[in-house]
Amino acid sequence: MNIVVLLKQTPDTESVIRIAEDGRSINTQDIKWIINPYDEFAVEAALRLKEQHGGTVTIVSWGPQRVVESIRTAMAMGADKGVLIDDEALYESDSLGVAKALTAAVKEIDPDIVLCGHRAVDYDHNQRGPMVAEMLGWPHLPLAVSLECDGTTVKIERPVEGGKMILESSLPAVVTMGGSHAVWNPRYASLPGIMKAKKKPLEVKKLADLGLDPSECGEEAAKIRLVSLEMPPERKPGRIINGNLDTEGKAKELVRALREEAKVI
Amino acid sequence: MADSVCIVAEFRDGAFRKVSYEIASEGRRIADAMGLKLYGIAIGSGVSDKAQELAKYGVEKVFVADNPVFEHYIAETYVPAVAEMINQCNPSVILLPASMNGKDLSARLAARLETGLAQDSTEISVEDGKIKAKRPLFGGKCLGWYEWADDALVMISCRPNVMSCLEPDESKQAEIVTVDVDVPEPRSKVVSVDMDTSGKIELTEAEIIVSGGRGMKGPENFAMLEELAQLLGAAVGASRAAVDAGWRPHSDQVGQTGKVVTPNLYIAVGISGAIQHLAGMGSSKYIVAVNKDPDAPIFSKADYGVVEDLFKFIPVFTEEVRKLKSAE
Numbered sequence: 001m002n003i004v005v006l007l008k009q010t011p012d013t014e015s016v017i018r019i020a021e022d023g024r025s026i027n028t029q030d031i032k033w034i035i036n037p038y039d040e041f042a043v044e045a046a047l048r049l050k051e052q053h054g055g056t057v058t059i060v061s062w063g064p065q066r067v068v069e070s071i072r073t074a075m076a077m078g079a080d081k082g083v084l085i086d087d088e089a090l091y092e093s094d095s096l097g098v099a100k101a102l103t104a105a106v107k108e109i110d111p112d113i114v115l116c117g118h119r120a121v122d123y124d125h126n127q128r129g130p131m132v133a134e135m136l137g138w139p140h141l142p143l144a145v146s147l148e149c150d151g152t153t154v155k156i157e158r159p160v161e162g163g164k165m166i167l168e169s170s171l172p173a174v175v176t177m178g179g180s181h182a183v184w185n186p187r188y189a190s191l192p193g194i195m196k197a198k199k200k201p202l203e204v205k206k207l208a209d210l211g212l213d214p215s216e217c218g219e220e221a222a223k224i225r226l227v228s229l230e231m232p233p234e235r236k237p238g239r240i241i242n243g244n245l246d247t248e249g250k251a252k253e254l255v256r257a258l259r260e261e262a263k264v265i
Numbered sequence: 266m267a268d269s270v271c272i273v274a275e276f277r278d279g280a281f282r283k284v285s286y287e288i289a290s291e292g293r294r295i296a297d298a299m300g301l302k303l304y305g306i307a308i309g310s311g312v313s314d315k316a317q318e319l320a321k322y323g324v325e326k327v328f329v330a331d332n333p334v335f336e337h338y339i340a341e342t343y344v345p346a347v348a349e350m351i352n353q354c355n356p357s358v359i360l361l362p363a364s365m366n367g368k369d370l371s372a373r374l375a376a377r378l379e380t381g382l383a384q385d386s387t388e389i390s391v392e393d394g395k396i397k398a399k400r401p402l403f404g405g406k407c408l409g410w411y412e413w414a415d416d417a418l419v420m421i422s423c424r425p426n427v428m429s430c431l432e433p434d435e436s437k438q439a440e441i442v443t444v445d446v447d448v449p450e451p452r453s454k455v456v457s458v459d460m461d462t463s464g465k466i467e468l469t470e471a472e473i474i475v476s477g478g479r480g481m482k483g484p485e486n487f488a489m490l491e492e493l494a495q496l497l498g499a500a501v502g503a504s505r506a507a508v509d510a511g512w513r514p515h516s517d518q519v520g521q522t523g524k525v526v527t528p529n530l531y532i533a534v535g536i537s538g539a540i541q542h543l544a545g546m547g548s549s550k551y552i553v554a555v556n557k558d559p560d561a562p563i564f565s566k567a568d569y570g571v572v573e574d575l576f577k578f579i580p581v582f583t584e585e586v587r588k589l590k591s592a593e
Contacts, residue, residue, distance in 0.1 A: 013521040013541035017406040037522045094381050121521050123402050126384045130372035139453035140340055142369050145515065159516055160365055161467055163460035169453035180515035180523060182508045223417035224381025228410045232548060238568040250571055251582040255589055257569055262551045264530040265497060
């Protein structure tokens with residue numbers, strides 16, 4: 001099977017986010033960069049497919065050179081090849097522009113299946129998977145918490161509000177991953193894996209290499225723009241329920257406070 | 266000339282989902298602020314009979330595609346149909362629900378219509394005839410305001426349970442336009458549906474959440490939280506540590522990976538407060554933290570903190586809640 005994983009590098013979820021001086025981007029100097037967790041689940045799912053059916057797992061990513069480290073991490077887990085679209089014109093693109101670039105890269109690889117996270121934990125756009133599926137004209141099975149594939153059809157379980165569903169599609173198709181670390185349990189890179197990863201092929205491409213022009217998917221083509229960032233409103237300082245009370249006293253006081261002050265129970 | 270705001274309602278199992286009325290109400294506010302008409306798109310199996318419901322929230326004209334094939338959301342059947350109806354509406358602003366299926370539909374439509382989408386927005390403002398949308402980023406660690414290019418169709422999906430509904434006006438009637446759409450043969454299909462009939466409250470829709478973390482020490486101890494939740498009419502959530510340990514299903518996970526929740530009351534039990542967890546619940550109206558470690562970061566977000574061994578405190582607290590509830 002020819003498998004593509006779309007991978008985004010994001011700040012670690014334990015990172016503190018601070019707004020930069022320009023008011024519309026974040027300070028990146030103290031950020032630890034990781035593979036978007038939902039994309040890491042996609043890498044794991046792709047490797048399991050490869051173990052079952054053979055084939056190739058190609059990581060397709062975009063962003064500056066720091067992203068190479070995340071692609072190498074995926075390779076150390078077991079992915080075979082990588083493509084990084086590193087073009088300054090994409091830095092200020094909207095989701096549509098990024099999806100155009102990713103779609104062009106995917107078309108060159110002509111895979112049976114494309115896997116990626118249902119969202120990235122940075123900007124939470126929730127757009128990359130369905131947009132690429134739309135541009136390819138393929139079905140998209142979202143929020144997968146399981147994945148079975150016999151080589152010609154793919155079947156997933158997904159949550160819906162108030163329940164779950166089983167979806168099925170013929171290939172080629174896009175599947176976006178939901179669930180959690182506990183569901184997908186992505187493997188760690190082994191030491192031999194890390195050594196091998198250094199020698200695996202990684203192509204760095206510009207938009208022009210994909211037959212695209214910045215006017216189609218760069219900043220000037222963007223239909224939507226992030227204009228400013230703000231921090232959530234500060235929470236009012238809370239209070240510790242009186243430490244001198246015994247357990248029952250604290251319980252009574254908490255019930256009273258929730259009932260009479262907060263009026264939420 | 267585009268002269269309307271258009272909402273795409275979500276219809277499932279014979280009824281519009283509540284978020285449909287929220288976006289209709291928000292659409293009405295925007296249409297009034299911009300001097301535009303408000304149109305609706307209703308797609309589903311059996312949706313014709315219910316289309317008039319949208320009128321109560323200010324929708325003036327409803328485009329309806331009613332076909333058994335639309336019983337379940339499948340992008341391949343929904344996207345061309347909704348795109349055709351949008352074409353007939355000719356709107357300058359489109360609002361959609363940021364439900365699980367709504368997010369998928371919104372993103373595919375944005376690709377098809379080649380425009381920008383502000384997904385999962387929590388606030389929309391109109392200033393000098395220009396729209397801005399606010400959305401939480403980094404799981405709620407910060408908020409971003411988005412604007413559209415001058416010639417772009419504005420597409421916004423709205424987070425459920427955030428925007429308020431107008432008081433329904435039973436006297437209002439909308440013009441109904443039945444649309445015949447070509448439905449392509451989809452390659453993907455729904456094999457089976459399994460709805461939870463236990464009455465469990467969806468985390469993202471719960472008014473009160475009781476959540477447990479590593480301090481719970483094991484899956485069996487969550488029975489204690491279930492009991493408290495039942496008394497409060499609450500949903501039970503979990504931290505990533507509790508889910509990773511296999512104590513709770515992944516669907517219960519609250520945090521930057523997992524669900525972002527905004528209940529009126531969030532009771533964090535035995536949760537230390539990792540940054541990614543705080544991001545997922547930090548916008549709750551009131552937060553209670555129960556933890557034996559007085560230095561746990563969760564206390565920095567809590568309106569009320571209780572420094573106690575949870576295994577001692579929760580049973581006593583549950584009894585106090587029971588007394589309160591039985592006195593009602």
